[in-house]
Amino acid sequence: MKDLELLLKNIKNKELLPIYFFHGEEPYFMDVAVKCLENEVLEEDEKAFGQTIVYGKDTTMAEVIASAQQFPMFGNINLIIVKEAQDLKWNEEDVKVLEHYIENPVPTTVLVFAHKHKKLDSRKKVSKILDKKRFLFHSEPVKDWSLAQWISGECKSKNIKTDPEIPVLLAEYLGNDLSRIANELQKLKIILKDGEVLNHQLVETHIGISKDFNVFELQKALGQRNAAKAMHIAHYIGKNPKSNPFVMMIGNLYNYFSNLIIYHTMPGQNSSVIAGAMGVNPYFIKDYAEAARNYPLKRATRVISILREIDLKSKGLGANQTEDSELLKELVYKILNVDQVKVKA
Structure with a gap:
């Protein structure tokens, strides 16, 4: 509003x-x-x-x-x-x-x-x-791409200091339910001591979002093309579908690689301008810079096609119904080996 x-x-x-x-x-x-x-x-x-x-x-x-x-x-x-x-x-x-x-x-x-x-x-x-x-x-909904920014503003208004990743993590796991987000932030405000910074450990303890096995860490591992870590996270997330809905995984990875394509289209721009175009905190631009080296524009575009293909599979289109946990592992494998796998047009 x-x-x-x-x-x-x-x-x-x-x-x-x-x-x-x-x-x-x-x-x-x-x-x-x-x-x-x-x-x-x-x-x-x-x-x-x-x-x-x-x-x-x-x-x-x-x-x-x-x-x-x-x-x-x-x-x-x-x-x-x-x-x-x-x-x-x-x-x-x-x-x-x-x-x-x-x-x-x-x-x-x-x-x-x-x-x-x-x-x-x-x-x-x-x-x-x-x-x-x-x-x-x-009263308009907060757009998905600006949800982390809204959470960051709410934290500031409540005098909650956070690590830069926390608003993104909360946005990814709590979704666009602003009432729930506000309630969780109020709970954290009561728990936090004066001057204490909200970090992954506190979020994991009080909200239940794992600091090591979440879509944010999966994105980071994929961006680094760290195959062992990415597959390990995918295996864990697949075993906890209630905490990690597959549709949320697909959506967040789609946003991540879409942002990576935006990064490729803005060579020479400063971090703040690129972050503004993506709708992310400038803190994360260094991670996108590393991912851009591992996923040139053509490769990042192929990943988007892979995400669409797996999304259709998850909806039972064009393939027999497969468990989400197996689809997630297939997705991660194909992203990591994007140059070797066949991508449907």
């Missing part, structure tokens, strides 16, 4: 809007904003009479607007929060009622909608009015 920090700052400073309509595919940012409104708009002793929380499936738009039009019984503000607003049923009359209220909100009411998992239709009049009034806030 754009300008989330500014939005939270304004709420805490009591610079409030009459309407907040949060919508979009990513629920985490909405949860953060709504929680801030719950905590900051009213004092604890005002909440009993001034705060109303309802759920979309249990109410109607007409009831919500009727509540919003009431003046506070005590205090100066009525806070009305509609959670799971995507479950509200809107008929044409409801839409007109909402549009009218948006144009003429009650100044003593703060009306909040959390419309999760999907966007409002931007073509609709109600969306255009909300947007024009700057009451509409779109």
Whole structure:
């Protein structure tokens, strides 16, 4: 969500809007904003009479607007929060009622909608009015390529110092579940001592991600063309499919070799520029430089073809169904011997 920090700052400073309509595919940012409104708009002793929380499936738009039009019984503000607003049923009359209220909100009411998992239709009049009034806030998912960067920012905001590899490792293993990532980081913040740096050992101990047998180490071993280490890691990962889903392995290796191709297309550029194009921390450029020597552009392109071939096999296309553990070992072997294996066009 754009300008989330500014939005939270304004709420805490009591610079409030009459309407907040949060919508979009990513629920985490909405949860953060709504929680801030719950905590900051009213004092604890005002909440009993001034705060109303309802759920979309249990109410109607007409009831919500009727509540919003009431003046506070005590205090100066009525806070009305509609959670799971995507479950509200809107008929044409409801839409007109909402549009009218948006144009003429009650100044003593703060009306909040959390419309999760999907966007409002931007073509609709109600969306255009909300947007024009700057009451509409779109909560977009963090793109996979920028997830590690987002985690790094969250660590900084929580004053968690990390080794450079840690945001990448967490992104690869926790995926795009921002709520889970935030919870894990909060847990780590409580555990870490003052000045302690979050490293692989702490991540392995408290989150369960192995510091030696993970896709990050597999990438590094493949980049170095260290056959013994890469096959050893593949064997271990294959024995722990729940902790290492094959689809995640394929996705991360595809991103890695795609980044390697980007590296080849930017000769002479400085590390920061290349890292920016890849969406990675500049710390890792030295690893890509080594991998680039082992995988020239033509070889890296062939690896992408191998990854696509194995991905199709994993989906049962063009071959008998093979266990993921065996497919991973086949994949690693073919990458290491990319010049000798046949690659399907």
